[in-house]
Amino acid sequence: MASLFWYKNPYDMEKTELLFRKQMRENMKHHYANCKEYHALLDRFGWDGTKIQNMEDIADIPVLPTLYLKHHRMDSLPTSKMLTRATSSGTSGNKSNIGYDLTSLWRMLGMSVSIGRRHKLFSLRRCRYIILGYEHRKAFDKSHKDDEKAVAKTAYAFTYMAPAKSRIYALRYQNGEYSLQLEAIKEALIKYSKKKTPVRIIGFPFHAYWLLTQMKEEGITCHLPKGSVIAFGGGWKEYYTQRADKETMYKLVEEVLGIPEANCWEFFGAVEHPVLYTTCPKHHFHVPIHSRVLIRDVDTFKPLPMGQPGLVNLLTPMIKSAPVHSIMTDDLGILHEGSTCGCGIKTPYLEILGRVGMDDITTCAAGAEKLSQQIIQEVLK
Numbered sequence: 001m002a003s004l005f006w007y008k009n010p011y012d013m014e015k016t017e018l019l020f021r022k023q024m025r026e027n028m029k030h031h032y033a034n035c036k037e038y039h040a041l042l043d044r045f046g047w048d049g050t051k052i053q054n055m056e057d058i059a060d061i062p063v064l065p066t067l068y069l070k071h072h073r074m075d076s077l078p079t080s081k082m083l084t085r086a087t088s089s090g091t092s093g094n095k096s097n098i099g100y101d102l103t104s105l106w107r108m109l110g111m112s113v114s115i116g117r118r119h120k121l122f123s124l125r126r127c128r129y130i131i132l133g134y135e136h137r138k139a140f141d142k143s144h145k146d147d148e149k150a151v152a153k154t155a156y157a158f159t160y161m162a163p164a165k166s167r168i169y170a171l172r173y174q175n176g177e178y179s180l181q182l183e184a185i186k187e188a189l190i191k192y193s194k195k196k197t198p199v200r201i202i203g204f205p206f207h208a209y210w211l212l213t214q215m216k217e218e219g220i221t222c223h224l225p226k227g228s229v230i231a232f233g234g235g236w237k238e239y240y241t242q243r244a245d246k247e248t249m250y251k252l253v254e255e256v257l258g259i260p261e262a263n264c265w266e267f268f269g270a271v272e273h274p275v276l277y278t279t280c281p282k283h284h285f286h287v288p289i290h291s292r293v294l295i296r297d298v299d300t301f302k303p304l305p306m307g308q309p310g311l312v313n314l315l316t317p318m319i320k321s322a323p324v325h326s327i328m329t330d331d332l333g334i335l336h337e338g339s340t341c342g343c344g345i346k347t348p349y350l351e352i353l354g355r356v357g358m359d360d361i362t363t364c365a366a367g368a369e370k371l372s373q374q375i376i377q378e379v380l381k
């Protein structure tokens with residue numbers, strides 16, 4: 001068993017636990033030796049990487065809040081080793097900027113292959129892609145590739161899961177800025193519904209919801225060819241309070257586009273934790289072998305038992321280029337016992353409840369902020 005990331009069954013936690021721990025230890029050792037800021041942080045906490053002897057020990061790894069990464073760029077490799085960089089998709093304020101080297105990208109590819117095969121995301125049949133998001137800029141604006149949003153990269157990667165006959169984007173990059181072209185997307189959908197080639201749509205759920213609601217109001221229904229798929233990624237962001245529940249969304253998709261619920265996929269991931277979470281047939285995000293999730297109490301940051309809501313802490317030994325092996329997101333979530341899903345996958349599944357920082361969950365925002373401050377102070381001491 002050479003690599004956790006090229007392991008065939010992405011949900012076989014039992015057989016890969018040892019490997020996960022080993023790679024976590026190696027990853028921490030690498031970051032400790034190569035990232036000055038992270039070195040200082042571990043020294044402050046008196047943390048010794050060799051301590052990861054069992055799975056419970058990973059909870060003691062000092063976490064890096066994504067809030068901290070939004071203010072400080074942390075690299076564990078020289079710039080010359082970074083093949084690409086990506087930023088988080090926050091619409092305002094600071095963004096995390098993470099570099100990826102060849103090893104990290106190779107692991108990411110292995111993980112995508114294993115997840116893609118398990119969830120039958122790949123197809124040999126040509127299809128037309130509609131990306132309800134940012135146009136991938138690299139092809140015609142190399143000067144900006146360094147700070148491309150991770151979400152644009154993910155959407156672009158998605159267009160390789162089946163051969164592309166064509167790709168169109170809702171947010172076109174023209175004369176140095178993006179412009180939203182929903183009318184063009186509507187026209188394309190109508191045109192494609194009269195053809196035989198399947199269509200694959202990917203985007204933020206709120207963009208899809210706006211478009212489909214608008215189409216429904218205008219009385220436009222265009223049932224897409226058999227085999228068409230719609231995939232949502234990136235969550236509801238600042239529109240979280242206006243979110244549509246899953247049933248409403250799937251009903252709308254079926255009504256307007258004729259895509260059945262089984263072909264509605266959802267992805268979850270973060271620029272600081274680029275593990276591909278994909279929904280099972282029951283629409284749950286089971287934790288794959290490449291990742292672990294801890295839910296932490298918003299005040300004490302102690303790990304909580306399954307079923308209790310708290311701050312989402314994501315762990316993975318995937319990334320060599322930045323010390324992101326244990327990051328504290330500003331998401332609130334619950335971890336559920338895998339067997340309660342009923343789809344057959346045994347690993348626990350993560351339910352995202354929302355993003356802290358909104359008015360209605362101020363205590364958690366304060367919690368994340370407090371942790372961030374604490375770590376910043378520790379590092380800067």
Ligand SMILES: [Zn+2]
Nearest residue numbers: 280284341343
């Ligand atoms: Zn499931």
